Structures are given as structure tokens and as C-alpha cells.
Amino acid sequence: MSAMKDHYTPLADFAQAARPVTSPSRVVFMVASFALFFLLTPVLISILLPANLRIAYQEGTTALGTLLQFASFGLPAAAFVWTLQRVHQRGFWSLIGPYQMAFTDFRKVAIGVGGVFLALEVLPPWVVFSELADIRPIGIWVMLWPFAFLAVLVQVTTEEILFRGYLQQQLACLSNSRWVWMVGPSLLFGVVHYWNGNSAPEGVVYVFFATILGIACADLTARTGNLGAAIGLHQIVNIFSLMVIGVEGWPNSGLALFLYPYEDPDRYSALIAQFPMIWSIQQLLMLGLSVLSVWLAARIALRR
Template sequence: MSDPYRAHAAFIRPAWPVRDLWRVVAMMALVALIFSLSPVVLALFLPAEARAAYIAGTSAFGTLLQFFSFAVAGLGLVVLLHLLHRRGFWSLVGDRSAAWADLKRVGGAVGLVLLLIELVPPAALVDDALVMRDLGAWLVLLPVALLALLVQVGTEELLFRGYLQQQMACLSGARWLWMFCPSALFGALHYWNGYGPADGVIWAVWAGLLGLACADLTARTGNLGAAIGLHLANNAFALLLYAVADWPASGLALFVYPYEDPAALDYSLARLLDPLLIVQGLTLALWVLVMWLAARIAIKR
């Protein structure tokens, strides 16, 4: 049986010349610092109203600016990659023509599957609590929103499935290490998206599984295109269709639920034993599995 990850050897080859562990630790620490400080610095250069919208992230403008601001961390990553590892942007991506083709194939296939899931039945038609925003304005903003999401997911994939996966694979040939460690870190960082321990655990497990799916696709194709396509389709459906009014990153959703105070919701650790939360977690895991299978069919690997 042929190795399904044979393309991975060529993908990690640019990382071989400079693969010291201390450089990886330094890179991750510095990128984390840039990511933490960039919102503060960016906010200082914005007018008062724009600053408030950016920090809140509840309007279309604020949400877009939050996503586009990932480019600062992405730029920092590329500069540090040159300084610490003496290689450039495309060494993280792989073959650019193959990556672009895989991004389109996987993004389209996963997007189609998610659209079919959303239509059976469409939540907007069966849930009276949902309010639909202006469709014309949403359609006008859609290309810009997709570009902003591409910046966001592209930056994350460059760091976790590009840089970290490549460097970990050069340090050890053990697949569990270069697949699991970047995915576990990716998941752990998403814990802070939750409103409490239980919500954070659900976020972390979901993001970790998504990371594993993206790591697998990257190893199968030898480029980041498929991983970016899957990640982009997932985030587009998660952020551009439904949201809770006035919650973070809700400004681009077409349909919104009435506002709920997160502080009034019970997300204590004990809630992880709640059957409803268990079902939610299993549903998200199944969601990732379906997306991964759709991506596998799209790339025929």
C-alpha cells in the first residue's frame, strides 16, 4: 500500500536546513507576542468610533477589521521566518499552483456540503427567534467578508499547519507528534473563545479536531490549499450565516438570534456532563468528520 502522506516529505523539505528547537520556541513566543500586542497598537491609530467598533466586533465594520487585523500577525510570522530560519513565505505554503487549485476544490466541496446541511431544514424558516438582516447589504459585503476570513484562516494555517507542522516533522518523523502537537495547541488557544470552562472545552475539542483534519489534508497534498479551503468554508458558515446579536464577531451574520447575556448562562465545568452539551460536542465532531470526508473526495486522496 502506498504512503498517503508521501507528498509531506517535499512539503517539509524547506524546513530541514534550519530546524533547531530553540528557534521554534522563539518563533512561537514572538508570534504570540505580536498577536497579543497588535490589537492594542492598531486600536491606538484608529479614530474613537472606529476603535470602539473594532474592540466590540459587533458591527460589520468592527468584525471585518478584527479579521483583517490577523494580517499583522501573518506579516510578523513571515518576517521572523526570514530572520530565524532564512526562508520565505512560499516555503510555508508549498507549490502555489497546486495550493490554489486545492483551495478552490476543497472550499467549494465543503461549502456545498455545509450548504446542503443548512437547508435540511433551514433554521431561518423554522426558528421564529431568528431575525434576517438586509439581504442586499449582506450580499454586497460578502466578497469582502470572505477576503477577511481568508486573511484570518490563512494566517492560522500558515502558523500551525505551515510553520509548526513543518518544523515538528523535521524534529521527529513520528506522525502523532507533528499532527497532534500543533492541533492540540490550536485547540487549546480556542479555549479562550468560550464564556466559561464547559464552553471553552467544547471550543478546544472542536478546534483540535479541525486542526487534525487540516494537518491530514496538508500531509496528503503537500501544500496548505486544502487546509485553508476547509477552514475557510467552516468559518464562513459559522460566522456569516448565524450569530447572537451583539456578541463578538456577530457583525457579518445574515441571521441573528436575540441577545443573551453570556454572564447569565451556566458554563461551569459540571455542565460537561449535561446530555445536551454532550450531544452538541458530538455534533461538532461529526461536523468536522463530514467536512474532512468532503475534502478527501475533492482532492481524491
């Protein structure tokens, strides 16, 4: 147990910024305010955008619509940081940690995990070309990468400053238990992903995946004392899920290189519900192994 604690020594320095104000009521207020900002963002954007862009943003089935959805996370992030300055008297970088260390850890993990994802996509090839509905023109797809990278970085950083930045820091000041500062925020992170699913069984799969990914990111944050590694891991997971394979007409399919034919999401969810045990065990096992592999890749890249 002492060896495990030694690995997490950097967490104490990372949480230092939260120590002046540790009131649980303020933590609850900050989380509730973020939830409010997050819910109001699509309403505000829909009001401000012209009709054609509004539809693209709401559906997320085109490249522009998908980019707008992910970039829009910057609004609740900015509102959250503004509130943080007034409630806790601290700013954005207090949630990230030392800038140079965070940037270095981000780069190391992004390269290491990116290599693993590239290998997983290529060996063996998961794309069944005979079943594809479309392949995006490679030139356009390559040009979309920088915009996608930046938009996803906004989305990922927003989630990380809340769950692995703010909550992990504040809860580490309130308790030494990893169940509190590591598992607690990760479970909350998983629960909010339930609504990504189109049915209860599918929602549970999203909860499981997001929770274990959150635990992996929390572990890296505690080991490094900054958010760089967590953002790097989360960034590569999300960018590959968006940019490689998608389903025509499904949300967030606008950036995928390979598109499978449209399938009614209700029918897809019904099939999952018919075989919940077999489907869920296989799916959860694959998701668990994938997170384990990228977490180990991040650990190797960081040498921690």
C-alpha cells in the same frame, strides 16, 4: 501502517524547506514571537484607530468591526514572516507550498466543503424564523460577502501558516511520529481557542472543535504537500459560522444573516455548567460529526 505512510508521502517534500534549520529552540522562539505579535496587535490597532472605529473593532458586533477584527490577523502574520526570514532564512511561500497546486486544492476543497455546508444549513432548516430578532437586508448581506471572504482568508491563512505550515513542517523534520507533527500542533491550536468560550465548559468545547479541525487540516496538508486544502477547509468552516447565524450583541455577529435575540453570555454559560455531561456529549458529538463530514467532503473533492 505502510499504506497510511504512503498517503502522507507529499509531507516530505512540503517539509523540505524546514530542513536547513531544525533547532527546537528556534521553533520555540518563533512560536513565542508569534504569540507576542498577536497580543500586541489589538493594542496597536486600538491606539491607531479613531474612537468610533476603535469601539467597533473591540466589540466586533457590527459588520465593520467584525471585518476589522479578522483582517487585523494580517499584522501578526506579516511580523511572523519577517521573523521567519531572519531566523530560518525562508519566506512566505515556503510555508504554503507550490503555488499552483495550493490554489487548485484550495478551490476544490472550498467548492466541495461549501456544498456540504450549504446542504447542512438547508436540509433540514436550522433557523427558527419565529424566534429571530432580525434578518439582515439580503442586498447588504450579499455585498458583504466579498469583504468577509477576504478578511476571513487573512485570518485563516495566518493560523494555517503557523500551525499547519511552520509547526507541521518543522516538527516533521524532527520526528516521523504523527503524534508529534499532526496531533501536537493541533492540540496547541485547540488550546489557544479555549479563551473563545465564556466559561470553562464552553472553552472545552472550543478546544475540542479546534483540535479535531486542526487534525483534519493537518491530514489534508500531509496528503497534498501544500496548505491549499487546509486553508480551503478552514475558510469555509469560518465563513459559514460568521455569515449565517449570530446572536445580537455577541462578538463576531456583525456579518450574520439571521440574528437571534441577545442572551446574557454568563447565563448561557451557567446553563452549560448545570448540565455539563448531557450538553457536552451532545455538542461534542455534533461537532465531531460535522468535522468528519467536511473532512470527507474535502477528501472526495481532492480524490485523496
